[in-house]
Amino acid sequence: MTCLSPNWFDIGPLYQIPRRGARTVKTARRDIAVFRTASDEVFALENRCPHRGGPLSEGIVHGRKVACPLHNWIIDLDSGLATGADEGCARRFPVKIEQGRVYLEMGMAVTP
Amino acid sequence: MxxxxxxxxxxxxxxxxxxxxxxxxxxxxxxxxxxxxxxxxxxxxxxxxxxxxxxxxxxxxxxxxxxxxxxxxxxxxxxxxxxxxxxxxxxxxxxxxxxxxxxxxxxxxxxxxxxxxxxPIAIPVHGVNLPGVVTFRDLDDVDAMLRQARQGGHAAVIGGGLLGLEAAAGLKANGMGVSVVHLMPTLMERQLDASAGYLLQKAIERRGIDVFTGANTQAILGESKVEGVKLDDGRTIDADMVVMAVGIRxxxxxxxxxxxxxxxxxxxxxxxxxxxxxxxxxxxxxxxxxxxxxxxxxxxxxxxxxxxxxSGEDSAAYHGSVASTKLKVTGIDLFSAGDFSESDENDEIVLRDPSRGVYKRIALRDNRIVGAVLYGDTEDGPWFLDLLKKNADIDAMRGTLIFGRAYQGGAPLDPMAAVAALPDDAEICGCNGVCKGTIVAAITAKGAASLEQVRAHTKASASCGQCATKVETLIAATLGNGYRASNRKPMCRCIDLTHEEVRGFILSKSLDSMPAVMQELGWKTSCGCPACRPALNYYLLCAWPGQYQDDAQSRFVNERVHANIQKDGTFSVVPRMWGGLTTPNELRAIADVAERFDIPTVKVTGGQRIDLLGVKKEDLPAIWADLGKAGLVSGHAYAKGVRTVKTCVGKEWCRFGTQNSTSLGVQLERLLCGSWTPAKVKLAVSGCPRNCAEATVKDIGVICVDSGFDIHIAGAAGLRVRATDLLGHVDTERETLECVAAVLQLYREEAAYLDRLYKWVEKTGLERVRRIIMEDRAARQALYQRFLVSQRAVRKDPWAERAAGFGLQEFSPLAIVMPIAAE
The missing domain is CATH 3.50.50.60 (FAD/NAD(P)-binding domain)
Structure with missing residues (x-):
């Protein structure tokens, strides 16, 4: 399998992620937070706030943003960027929903 | 050929x-x-x-x-x-x-x-093939429904989407009793957001149609024909006909x-x-x-x-469609198009007019409309859809976009000039029909100089409060330099009302859900922010105990997982030790847990508890199960709630003790524990004025004296150190319990979220609190009774519930993916 071909992994049904919440996916390289918004969009970010490494999966999801539980940095789920005056970026990973199941692109997720 | x-x-x-x-x-x-x-x-x-x-x-x-x-x-x-x-x-x-x-x-x-x-999709439940179960797809279905409607009776419509609601409204119009059973929490959730879904549900219910949301059909009842529908929560709905409208494939x-x-x-x-x-x-x-x-x-x-x-045009190509929806029920105007899925305050525009039941929301991305939801006034739906399809840049009209096509082209006005330019008969407060002239008269003739005074004289802004900012602007414009801006602090950027005003409206308007609050009070965002959502969740929980469904996703992580998050993402666990008392058995259980789960730090807290630090999230349920076996329950050390009652040993052991402070502390803690409050609440009971339990820097402190009990409130020893004020003296333990619970309830009912008790007392005045609790016996008892009612809803130990399996998915990863390396 080349590094170009997407390795979409089925990580479970969408309903297992609470609306306006997140679950984590543990991989050998890192933990990934998979967020579900109120309207069933999904986003995947490395589960580390660019500020002090807080677990973003534990934050309050509002709109397409999450508030880090440690110091309330607001991270944009789509871009991974910190909003407002804060600067930093959480790494993004491709994620999609197909027929009610969530797929994560593991090729990206396992690269350093 | x-x-x-x-x-x-x-x-x-x-x-x-x-x-x-x-x-x-x-x-x-x-x-x-x-x-x-x-x-x-x-x-x-x-x-x-x-x-x-x-x-x-x-x-x-x-x-x-x-x-x-x-x-x-x-x-x-x-x-x-x-x-x-x-x-x-x-x-x-x-x-x-x-x-x-x-x-x-x-x-x-x-x-x-x-x-x-x-x-049509038929859900695979028992009884789905009984006579009397119909779908809503073609003219034959309509004829079957009309035949039943002529005989009267009750119809249960399964599915609260477009088709189900149209069927329900049609059957109601034909004189049937109708119930709609919908699996999701809000109606038409595919096309509408929660706010529009709330308005829709109200409109449907106003027609006399019962709506059951979050309702999962377990079976269709009946022997030879339909007799009813059974939900999985045990409720049943009698029905002579069941309309299956859960969707199509x-x-x-x-x-x-x-x-x-x-x-x-x-x-x-x-x-x-x-x-x-x-x-x-x-x-x-x-x-x-x-x-x-x-x-x-x-x-x-x-x-x-x-x-x-x-026709031979090979280049013609279909690129997919942007879907737009209208509900064809007379008298209900709703429109939705495109992807109005989640957006946030920076890329959405929201307009709510609570008195007219209007809600409009436009979702934007990069200055382009990606979706729209309109309820109550849908005239501009096609225009928004057109802008959406054309991918038009709306930056130049962003300020007036939401008002629709008719309002484009004008320059935005300075709000002060706009209000000054209004004629005297311009309506400022739509709910109470108060015109500009009436308000100006109250200011000039009656000397009203603040929002509160104008509200008292004219009722302007007294109903939904949406016009509060406009009224304030009008006061400022009328008084000029004579106006001193109030220090009204809006709750957050989503709303102009203060915390206290929102709490007042929740009660006076009987708002019992988050979408209801946001619509009726005119939230400027579609679903709130991390500041207002936890506050609203608390206010609703406090106002409607036992009835309001707690929203875990609107809680800070600590309260959601019942443990305190630490800087490295691990958690700390603090079991309750009633009044600071423990037993060898409990200590043994704590020691065993610490060893079994490799807990790196075990520490005694300032509130006389033992703190287990560095616990991995996924270990929490197992740890709670072990602690639970020894009778240990959650210490709520993570909660905006009642934390600890610290005690000294009292007269049982101490040569200076005047009363049994330890036992009183235990009684207090058993009475109050589990209660959610606006901010954390710490208590202490000292057995004599030497005050070894440091009761005079607690939110509520009791100091025992020979003649009884001095009740102190409004202390703190955190960011700010503040000694308590004496609330009053009572003679018995029973009265102490009642007074403390009553003060706590008053604080629960009135304070702004995150205001510690002392802050609330400073805002409302110690004297007022003293009068209510110490002098108005009826008020005190009513508060005490309301507190007991609210406690009924929280009498379950959250740790035991989770150790038994409740919400377990919170504590485990969705997936563990360890690829087998093959490179």
Whole structure:
């Protein structure tokens, strides 16, 4: 399998992620937070706030943003960027929903 | 092929299905290339082509079948189209290019169009095949419903989507009792957000239709015919008829049996061609780029492209549709289009007019409209849809976009100048009908100089509060330099009202859900922010104990997982030790847990508890289970709630002790524990004025004296150190418990979220609190009773619930993916 071909992994049904919440996916390289918004969009970010490494999966999801539980940095789920005056970026990973199941692109997720 | 007279023999086109997609295709095709094809249409229904989406008005009695016929028999005859009514095609032979009907008729084709539409989904529950269970798809279904309606009785409609609600409204109009059973928490959740869903539910209920949301149908009851519906929470609804309206699925069976590529629907490319070059598909049976459509506009767009293709325009291509929805229930105006899925305060515009029941929301991305939801006033829906489809940059009109097309072109006004420019009869407060002139008169003639005074004199801003900012601007404009701005602090950027005002309205307007609060009070965002959501969740919990459903996703992580998050993402666990008392058995359990789970740090807290630090989230339920076996429960050390009651040893041991402070502390803690409060609440009971339990820096402190108990409140020893104020003296332990619970309840009911108790006392005044608690016996007892009621709802140990399996998914990863490295 080349590094170009997407390795979409089925990580479970969408309903297992609470609306306006997140679950984590543990991989050998890192933990990934998979967020579900109120309207069933999904986003995947490395589960580390660019500020002090807080677990973003534990934050309050509002709109397409999450508030880090440690110091309330607001991270944009789509871009991974910190909003407002804060600067930093959480790494993004491709994620999609197909027929009610969530797929994560593991090729990206396992690269350093 | 050329005929003897030199003309080309027309190709033979066969359409399987005679619904709206096929009908539109024929129209488009005949307009584009009349005579190009010899056309035969097979329809399963024994009638001509009609406007299926108008079945709802037929059911409601607003239209007759004749009104909704699109093509009558004459039309087919005039256009040379052979219509086979009531003939279902059951097989396609692709090699021989024939289609065969159920009655054995074989038709050959050059080009075939599959337009088999969709079929209603029936949920697989017991009783689904009983007589009296109907779907809502064609005229026969409508006739069946009308037959039942003539006999009266009650209908249960399963499904609160577009179709279900139209069926419900139609049956209600025919005099039936109607209940709607909907699986999701809000109606039409695919097309509407929670705010619009809330307004819709109110409107449906106003028609006398019962709405059950979050309701999962377990079985349809009845022996020989339908008698009712049973929900999985045990409730039953008596019913003489059940309308199954949970959704539709593409009817792709014929295509699949013919060996065409089928996934959810019949797969087509941008030319509407299936995997067989001579076979096309159109309408609801189609799957295009992974999408299936159940609305009429996309079908028409597909029909247009297919007609072009069949006319030889190879470049015509379908690129998918932006769906827009309207509910066809008279008197309910709603519109939704595009992807209004989650957006946030920076890329959405929200307008709410609570008094008119209007809600509008436009979702933007990069200054372009990506979606819109309109409720109550849908006039601008098509305009928004047009801007959306054109991908138009709306930056220049962003400030006025939400007001619609009629308001474009004007320059935004300075709010002060805008208010000054209003005529005297301009309405400022829509709820109470207060005009500008009335408010100005109150300011100039009656000397009202603050929002509160204007409100008292005129009732302006006293109902929904949306106009509060406007009224303040008007006061400032009228008084000029004489106006000193109040230090009203809005709750957050989503709303101009203060915490206290929001709390007041929740009670006075009986708002019992988050969408209700946001709509009726005019939230400027569609679903709040991390500041207002936890506050609202608390206010609703406090106002409607036992009734309001706690929203875990609106809680800070600590309260959601019942442990304290630490800087490295691990958690700390603090079991409750009533009044600071423990036993060898409890200590042994704590020691065992610490060893078994490799807990790195065990520490004694300032509140006389033991803190286990560095616990991995996934270990929490197992740790709680172990602690629970020794009788240890949650210490709520993570909560905006009652934390600890610290005690000294009191007269049982101490030579100075005047009362049994330890036992009083235990009693207090047992009475108060589990209560959610605006901010954390710490208590202490000292056995004598030497005050070893440090009761005078607690939110509530009791100091025992020879003659009884001094009750202190409003202390703190955190960011700010503040000694308590004496609230009063009581003689007995029983009175102490009642007074403390009553103060706590008053604080719970009145304080702004995150205000510690001392802050609330400073705002409301110690004297007022003292009068209510110490002098007004009836008020105190009422507070105490309300506190007891609220405690009933929290009497379960959250740790025990989770150790027993409740919400376990919170504590485990969704997936663990450890790829087998093969490089």
């Amino acid at each position: 050329t005929l003897p007279n030199g003309k080309r023999k027309p190709e033979k086109l066969v359409a399987v299905g005679n619904g709206m997609a096929a009908g539109r295709l024929l129209e488009e095709l005949l307009a584009r290339s009349p005579g190009r094809y010899e056309i035969a249409v097979f329809g399963a229904e024994p009638r001509v082509n009609y406007n299926r989406i108008m079945l709802s008005p037929v059911l409601a009695g607003e239209k007759a079948f004749a009104d909704i016929v699109i093509h009558d028999d004459a039309w087919y005859a005039n256009n040379g189209v052979t219509l086979h009514k009531g003939k279902t095609v059951v097989a396609i032979d692709r090699a021989a290019r024939t289609a065969t009907t159920a009655c054995g008729h074989v038709e050959t084709y050059d080009k075939l169009v599959i337009a088999t539409g969709s079929t 593409p009817n792709a069976r014929l295509a699949k049996e013919a060996g065409l590529a089928v996934d959810r629907g019949v797969k087509v490319d941008d030319a509407m061609r299936t995997s067989d070059a001579n076979i096309y598909a159109v309408g609801e049976c189609v799957e295009h780029r992974g999408q299936c459509y159940g609305l009429v506009a996309p079908l028409f767009e597909m029909a247009k492209i297919l007609a072009a293709q069949l």
